[in-house]
């Protein structure tokens with residue numbers, strides 16, 4: 001089996017500075033490791049299209065999208081006037097530069113194209129190697145390196161434009177997918193499963209009642225075995241929900257080598273969780289899985305983890 005990988009060079013022009021961990025080199029590392037591991041033989045590469053501005057206003061507030069469009073125009077004017085690197089601070093961790101909005105449109109567009117790909121072609125698996133990531137982006141604001149809610153936008157596309165009734169989103173990034181939660185909570189067509197390091201950014205309230213969002217906080221220092229045991233609780237729930245599509249918020253910053261957090265997962269853990277999700281997709285959703293890159297900041301660990309993830313997506 002093969003997998004379609006959506007990406008675009010525009011995603012590498014978004015650069016928040018040499019010291020920022022969410023760096024353009026992350027995507028190059030993924031490409032290199034796919035080639036080095038031989039996995040690229042199973043990958044069909046495709047260009048991520050730009051998302052349609054009006055479509056984004058289904059997931060985000062129209063005011064927020066209009067604000068981004070306006071900032072993008074202003075940044076272009078400032079650059080034309082000779083300002084060296086014009087930027088606007090969207091939140092304490094997130095900068096928008098001249099090329100950032102285009103990168104964000106590619107990232108969101110990748111998810112939309114990936115949904116269409118898994119329905120319209122024999123490839124029922126797609127991976128989006130894109131940035132900026134999306135799972136912290138709120139309905140009406142950027143947050144935590146994220147500008148647009150890529151995964152939520154893909155889910156809305158599947159539900160509103162492809163006629164689906166049930167979509168499961170699985171988020172195993174080390175940070176809780178609070179932006180995705182903000183967008184999908186209360187929407188019974190979607191179930192969001194999120195594992196994350198507890199007492200850690202973005203500091204979610206795990207006890208707040210949200211019938212369609214499952215929180216799985218893990219203590220700092222959690223190893224792969226305990227991670228597997230904790231997230232195994234999701235599997236019968238996903239089975240009962242019988243999703244017609246599984247979307248993965250694939251962050252790899254819970255890896256033991258990641259500098260931003262303190263969980264201790266390894267490549268084999270990413271391979272394991274992906275294999276479990278593939279089994280559920282094969283049972284309920286014609287094998288269809290759309291996976292979108294979120295975090296992962298140790299370049300080597302990120303590249304190897306994506307290879308382990310993609311290996312499970314193509315082998316099962």
Ligand SMILES: [Zn+2]
Pocket residue numbers: 173174175251253294295296
């Ligand atoms: Zn993260």
